[in-house]
Amino acid sequence: MECSVDDQHTGAAAPAPASPRGPSRREALSLAAAVGAFTALGGLPAFAASGPVVRQTTSPLLSEASTTRFWYQSPASDKNMIEQGLPVGNGRLGALAGNDPSREVLLVTDATLWTGGLNGTLDADGQFPYGRQDFGSFTLLGRLTVDIPDHDLSSLSSYRRDLDISQGVVSASYVRSGVTYERRIFASHPDDAIVLHFTQRGGGRYTGSVSLAGTHDEKTTADRARKYASFHGSFPDGGLRYGAAVTAYSSTGKVTVDGTRITFTDCKELTVVVSGGTDYAPDAATGYRDRALDPEPLARTKVLAAARHPATTLLHSHVADHRELFERMDISLGQSSAFQRGLDTWERVRARYTDGEADPELEASYLQFGRYLMIAGSRDSLPVALQGLWLDGNDPDWMGDYHTDINIQMNYWMADRAGLSGLFDAFADYCVAQLPSWTKLTHDLYQDPRNRFRNSTGKVGGWAVSFSTNVHGGNGWWWHPGGSAWLANSLFEHYEFTQDKAYLAKIYPLLKGAVEFWEARLITTTVTDRATGGTREVLIDDKDWSPEHGPQDAKGMTYAQELVWALFGNFRTATDVLGRDAAHSRTVGALRERLYLPEVSPTSGWLQEWMSPDNLGETTHRHLSPLIGLFPGDRIRPDASTPKEIVDGATALLTARGTNSFGWANAWRSLCWARLKDAEKAYQGVVTNLRPSIGGTNGTAPNLFDIYEVEKGRGIFQIESNFGTAAAMIEMLVYSRPGQVELLPALPDAWAASGAIAGVGVRGGFVLDLRWKAGKVTEARLRSVGGRTTTVRFGGRTQKVSLKPGASVSLRDLT
Numbered sequence: 025m026e027c028s029v030d031d032q033h034t035g036a037a038a039p040a041p042a043s044p045r046g047p048s049r050r051e052a053l054s055l056a057a058a059v060g061a062f063t064a065l066g067g068l069p070a071f072a073a074s075g076p077v078v079r080q081t082t083s084p085l086l087s088e089a090s091t092t093r094f095w096y097q098s099p100a101s102d103k104n105m106i107e108q109g110l111p112v113g114n115g116r117l118g119a120l121a122g123n124d125p126s127r128e129v130l131l132v133t134d135a136t137l138w139t140g141g142l143n144g145t146l147d148a149d150g151q152f153p154y155g156r157q158d159f160g161s162f163t164l165l166g167r168l169t170v171d172i173p174d175h176d177l178s179s180l181s182s183y184r185r186d187l188d189i190s191q192g193v194v195s196a197s198y199v200r201s202g203v204t205y206e207r208r209i210f211a212s213h214p215d216d217a218i219v220l221h222f223t224q225r226g227g228g229r230y231t232g233s234v235s236l237a238g239t240h241d242e243k244t245t246a247d248r249a250r251k252y253a254s255f256h257g258s259f260p261d262g263g264l265r266y267g268a269a270v271t272a273y274s275s276t277g278k279v280t281v282d283g284t285r286i287t288f289t290d291c292k293e294l295t296v297v298v299s300g301g302t303d304y305a306p307d308a309a310t311g312y313r314d315r316a317l318d319p320e321p322l323a324r325t326k327v328l329a330a331a332r333h334p335a336t337t338l339l340h341s342h343v344a345d346h347r348e349l350f351e352r353m354d355i356s357l358g359q360s361s362a363f364q365r366g367l368d369t370w371e372r373v374r375a376r377y378t379d380g381e382a383d384p385e386l387e388a389s390y391l392q393f394g395r396y397l398m399i400a401g402s403r404d405s406l407p408v409a410l411q412g413l414w415l416d417g418n419d420p421d422w423m424g425d426y427h428t429d430i431n432i433q434m435n436y437w438m439a440d441r442a443g444l445s446g447l448f449d450a451f452a453d454y455c456v457a458q459l460p461s462w463t464k465l466t467h468d469l470y471q472d473p474r475n476r477f478r479n480s481t482g483k484v485g486g487w488a489v490s491f492s493t494n495v496h497g498g499n500g501w502w503w504h505p506g507g508s509a510w511l512a513n514s515l516f517e518h519y520e521f522t523q524d525k526a527y528l529a530k531i532y533p534l535l536k537g538a539v540e541f542w543e544a545r546l547i548t549t550t551v552t553d554r555a556t557g558g559t560r561e562v563l564i565d566d567k568d569w570s571p572e573h574g575p576q577d578a579k580g581m582t583y584a585q586e587l588v589w590a591l592f593g594n595f596r597t598a599t600d601v602l603g604r605d606a607a608h609s610r611t612v613g614a615l616r617e618r619l620y621l622p623e624v625s626p627t628s629g630w631l632q633e634w635m636s637p638d639n640l641g642e643t644t645h646r647h648l649s650p651l652i653g654l655f656p657g658d659r660i661r662p663d664a665s666t667p668k669e670i671v672d673g674a675t676a677l678l679t680a681r682g683t684n685s686f687g688w689a690n691a692w693r694s695l696c697w698a699r700l701k702d703a704e705k706a707y708q709g710v711v712t713n714l715r716p717s718i719g720g721t722n723g724t725a726p727n728l729f730d731i732y733e734v735e736k737g738r739g740i741f742q743i744e745s746n747f748g749t750a751a752a753m754i755e756m757l758v759y760s761r762p763g764q765v766e767l768l769p770a771l772p773d774a775w776a777a778s779g780a781i782a783g784v785g786v787r788g789g790f791v792l793d794l795r796w797k798a799g800k801v802t803e804a805r806l807r808s809v810g811g812r813t814t815t816v817r818f819g820g821r822t823q824k825v826s827l828k829p830g831a832s833v834s835l836r837d838l839t
Contacts, residue, residue: 083340110187128220210342216299357779395442430571488503564580755769789810807830
């Protein structure tokens with residue numbers, strides 16, 4: 025293996041090896057300079073006044089042939105928007121668009137619009153309440169409707185709607201009376217608003233009305249002089265205040281206010297702008313509120329400010345901003361057939377399932393769709409929860425909350441791997457903001473004698489969470505002792521990708537607090553070595569529950585033992601990097617050496633989930649909690665560093681769990697198979713998740729949202745599968761841990777002919793570009809974003825690489 029340092033690329037992004045589409049990556053980055061550098065991704069942590077927007081002087085728009093898009097031949101059903109509506113979002117504001125020609129409907133959300141509150145008292149069982157009023161729920165902000173009565177679907181032809189994920193734009197077009205009508209919808213991060221732009225070619229006109237309604241019985245009012253409509257509201261018992269506003273304008277025709285509606289008459293083009301928000305603030309000291317903020321006037325200010333600019337100006341600002349993020353990674357998995365390319369998206373998803381033929385371009389686009397949802401859903405506000413930013417009502421299952429036993433973690437497995445490291449910040453900032461409240465609740469309530477998960481040591485330290493958390497510093501469904509360790513480990517893994525010491529310092533209190541919780545919780549027991557018959561004392565978890573099955577009073581379960589082993593190691597690394605708490609680090613290191621680690625059952629041959637040779641739960645359970653040391657952990661590796669018995673036991677357990685489950689469970693299985701280098705089983709998880717969801721069954725909806733069948737005939741959207749499956753696809757192509765990068769560890773036959781991926785984040789502080797042909801690497805380039813040394817592996821060959829931060833190296837002759 026030959027490597028050469030390319031000094032000329034020091035400090036610059038490596039060229040993408042994938043086929044060029046539109047302007048090059050370097051050109052895209054130049055475009056993006058006007059809207060901020062990578063380190064300036066962060067912005068407003070809550071709904072707040074917008075700063076000045078730097079407008080584009082040249083068009084950043086791509087040709088249609090240069091974009092990745094999904095297209096459909098009919099509008100979404102108003103009754104099934106969650107499966108058919110097309111999503112837009114700016115990280116805080118989101119919407120599902122229906123695209124009916126005569127009645128455009130947007131279901132608008134703000135990430136912070138939650139009912140409930142701190143939820144700081146326990147029920148009789150020592151657990152927190154878990155309802156929509158006490159714990160709270162994510163809810164819709166409003167419903168925007170643009171009525172164009174004479175554009176009934178039956179009176180037109182050539183209807184088509186698209187989601188262009190390369191530029192972050194939903195569009196629809198159709199022909200009526202010889203005139204081509206078009207609309208574009210996008211959620212602008214620079215202007216902090218959602219924009220709808222209606223145009224036509226051929227002498228047509230638009231006549232109709234715009235309505236904005238709340239979803240909690242708010243009263244909409246309108247201002248005739250300034251041509252806007254708005255509403256405000258607040259939740260009871262000191263809950264959040266919120267508001268939204270809409271305006272419309274045109275350089276032709278007439279725009280007026282009629283009652284609470286904005287009407288437009290004989291307009292050749294029309295622009296509608298909507299915005300809104302809440303008085304939420306990510307600060308425990310203020311009760312997670314900014315009492316000085318009045319959301320409704322601020323929403324009006326934002327829409328009227330945007331309305332001072334032509335729609336094209338707003339579009340160009342948005343597209344330049346979106347492309348800067350989207351083009352950080354590119355992927356090609358091979359070519360699809362002309363027949364496949366000719367199908368609309370829903371036909372194509374169904375054909376992939378019924379025909380059983382690989383569709384590499386669809387599969388690559390599905391990965392990119394996950395990246396699109398991350399860009400749309402995780403910027404400057406709260407992190408992505410169970411449904412991201414997108415709702416079709418005010419009663420999402422599980423409150424649309426943050427589940428801490430797989431879901432929020434899986435939501436962010438993709439970000440660093442997929443060139444979107446900056447979007448991880450929403451997750452980290454959420455945890456930092458919640459920490460004071462989580463810590464107080466833990467110290468005040470965890471040792472309640474009614475809590476069956478309390479520490480038998482009588483001690484409590486640091487912080488813990490429940491399986492469900494909200495945005496108000498509160499907990500919900502059942503205490504989850506392992507939650508603090510898993511959240512802390514997830515936050516630390518982001519440091520492994522970025523090598524950002526300032527970030528590590530920011531999350532250090534979370535790491536330390538999680539360690540302190542487990543120092544207080546661990547208990548001592550004696551185990552017998554099966555081989556020698558000797559005994560030894562070990563540290564184990566107290567009474568606990570392996571998510572989400574089996575006994576609720578199990579001690580030393582594998583899930584917790586693996587999490588704590590990783591947590592203690594991560595804490596020791598953090599103390600070394602930051603030069604802090606050296607004595608404490610040594611103490612934790614000694615505790616780590618005493619931790620019990622799981623064994624293989626002599627009866628089943630599986631890695632034990634509990635400290636028992638027997639299976640105490642469901643064989644094919646959706647969770648892979650006992651395999652957390654395989655993925656996302658790294659303790660179990662299919663190489664000489666892990667005893668073969670343990671690897672074989674993990675493989676046997678994974679096999680027993682099966683391959684057909686819910687979307688996120690399939691994604692986790694795929695990730696584990698990728699770690700075990702079983703390419704075809706890893707690929708099967710991807711294919712299974714791409715099966716079409718019919719009548720609420722598990723699978724992919726027409727709009728590519730993952731559907732989870734909660735009961736027969738009723739499916740709901742859960743976003744973590746969209747992210748987890750994308751992460752699995754990347755993990756099949758590149759495996760990394762600090763000090764090692766492996767190329768094509770689990771490349772399936774369907775992608776082996778040729779392909780490329782560029783911009784992959786690598787743990788240890790690197791970014792990788794990679795090409796392959798006939799299953800062999802043909803070109804690779806590694807660039808440091810803070811890392812200095814690693815070992816690159818392909819097949820039986822290895823090469824140690826040393827780089828200065830910002831420098832890159834080309835690796836050649838890898839076949």
